[in-house]
Amino acid sequence: AQKVTQAQTEISVVEKEDVTLDCVYETRDTTYYLFWYKQPPSGELVFLIRRNSFDEQNEISGRYSWNFQKSTSSFNFTITASQVVDSAVYFCALSEDGTNAGKSTFGDGTTLTVKP
Amino acid sequence: NAGVMQNPRHLVRRRGQEARLRCSPMKGHSHVYWYRQLPEEGLKFMVYLQKENIIDESGMPKERFSAEFPKEGPSILRIQQVVRGDSAAYFCASSPGAGYNTFGSGTRLTVV
DSSP states (O other): OOEEEOOOSEEEEETTOOEEEOOEEEOSOSSEEEEEEEEOTTOOOEEEEEEETTOOOOEEETTEEEEEEGGGTEEEEEESSOOGGGOEEEEEEEEESGGGTTOEEEOOOEEEEEEO | OOOOEEEOSEEEEOTTOOEEEEEEOOTTOOEEEEEEEOTTSOEEEEEEEETTEEEEOTTSOSSSEEEEOOSSSOEEEEEOSOOGGGOEEEEEEEESSSSOOEEOOOEEEEEO
């Protein structure tokens, strides 16, 4: 069975601080996908990134960066120089490959509050 | 290229009424997934459908809930005789069949 653990329930930082959101996953599949989503107070789910299990390259997109390490089954997300608009709930998710790729297992989310 | 369209965005029902939630997948996507997000929780998988077929309904409550994805038209998640515990956000995602999925904006159901 697949499982995603986001151990940090809530994080509070002051604007301009860097913050890392942790995600640890479990799966028996050799091919899988990992995702991060942002859910702002308005409630929609905003896609941030998708990585497949064969691509361990870290990725940077503006102030966002992701560190994927298969050896520790982790897919951590760092926001550099955080801003108030980053305040949201962030979800890490895992899905299988193939025709069941849309069946995702989500973590319970990390609520990030960025204070001015 | 429109994304996954869900309607209504907000739905209020009295206890005992029926709720119908609609999801139109992205163009070219024939796989639809429904998820439920209870207050203060993460998203939980409910059901996976392809056109006219339910593929996996392992996350669906055994009673009152049903889903369909007809040959023509949107996918429908139906909740009969709603109770207060059904109040949640219901998200739909669609996929072309492999590799990724795209989520809609969700329907927030409130049962009063």
